[in-house]
Amino acid sequence: MVIVTGAGRGIGRDHALEFARQGARVVVNDLGTGPGGEGASGGPALEVVAEIEALGGQAVANCDDVSDWGGAARLVKTAVSAYGRLDVLVNNAGFVRDRMLVSMTEQEWDDVVRVHLKGHFLPLRHAAAYWRESAKAGERVTGRVINTSSGAGLLGSVGQANYSAAKAGIAALTQVAAAELGRYGVTVNAIAPAARTRMTEEVFAATMARPESGFDPMDPANIAPLVVWLGSEGAGHVTGRVFEVEGGSIALATGWRHGERAERGARWDPAAVGEAVAGLLAAAPSPEPVYGT
Template sequence: MGICAGRVVVVTGAGRGIGREHALEFARQGARVVVNDLGTGPGGDGGSPGPALAVAEEIRGFGGQAVASNDDVADWDGAARLVKTAVSAYGRLDVLVNNAGFVRDRMLVSMTEQDWDDVVRVHLKGHFAPLRHAAAYWRERSKAGDRVSGRVINTSSGAGLLGSVGQANYAAAKAGIAALTQVAAAELGRYGVTVNAIAPAARTRMTEEVFAGAMARPESGFDAMHPANVAPLVVWLGSAESGHVTGRMFEVEGGVVSVATGWRHGPAVDCGARWSPADLGPALTALLSSAPPPEPVYGTSPQPG
């Protein structure tokens, strides 16, 4: 039966890579899956219904239930259709996994306006729009007296948590997703919905150059960078068992799962009045000396605090 038996799940960007593994594992665990993917290239170019159709067919091939969707998740009406597809096909929606995205990596001084707009659109708006329509659906069900057990799993990144050289657009969008997750968790709990996020590390079309050398461990045959390693966490977060967990960020790589802790109120100093600019230098120097040093940005050496 599996831990998600009978649940209805939408997975965006499910035609390849991490999203494909999410869709397959949800189906193995008894869920009925809407496989969403535009079928674009790694940089968001082109498009084809083939990848989503192939994953849906693969699921049906091993006895699961799945339908394909080629809606653009960053399009307002497309995101609404995606939610309606789940409800029309299976009568309900229980889980939304926001995963779709692509990269256009450039150093900041070389990045174009289009590079910025396209990446922020697909990642950040592509999370918000399906979340907004799914939330409206769950709110209506809750107000109608139904017992809602809704789950949202967003996809951030280590780049969004710590920054990444050459990925200002991607890192900013992923940082936005982290904040969106916290706000949505606070707002949607009243309707029976939890919202969490993951920051996965795996070998996909977007990261194959970075992780090309991270292959299977010879002694065990375990491929720590295989995208299938991410799916078990996401499937558990999508299950009914995870109702006590919300507003959290999980990092996952290979067999390692950790809870990421973000910005927190740190050491403070109060002069009791308005600061003089000349007095702030010594005060901030002392303040920074009592604070933990920041984590280094990916692609840099550790920086002084």
């Protein structure tokens, strides 16, 4: 039994459809907002439910706001009430409000961080509570969480400070949740996908041309197979990881690691710090460039 948030369109829709093709029962969550988070409609979620049913699968729609405590709680309850259990949570919902840092408003910052970062934490929080209680009751738990980070969160992206910060937070949240929830039989991983969606069409317009024939590397359906596998019992040995996925490519992203160290054995004098830092920089690999630079 699978929950997919933001499943009314784009990448989330293809997650929901692929899970259904593989025999999973799906809760299709979508608030039905516009690309910038405006408005709300139950139409997109209901349309995906209809698609799944046309495939012979089972699905229910949920239109709760995943960035609201009560909404996220109702989402998890919808899954358990409809199907008696919850096995997989795919956190995917989000939108963008892009602007250069010096022009970004407080509201644009708050809205994007709320929907992406808080909108990941709250469903995860309520799903984790459900799995913990199940484990304490002696049930065998094989919970799976797949979060959605971004290359912007791993490397940064010019004009997307709010989105990049939220997606970086999701990567860190994934690591913490994996460390905390493993004792209950739950794995937590994240993906950093690249595909043609409403959020990326303007940012990557130059590279989003649809091929006339053959394999389309920007098709959002390319992301779903990795997510479905991470949601399977066979992925139980993989947790706390972030995977970049695009077209036919899957890569394991490696984040911050302890690097070279300069040791003085006493408190540093400011005059000596510059030389020490120069040595550290010389020994370290060059950082990956920020997207857009």
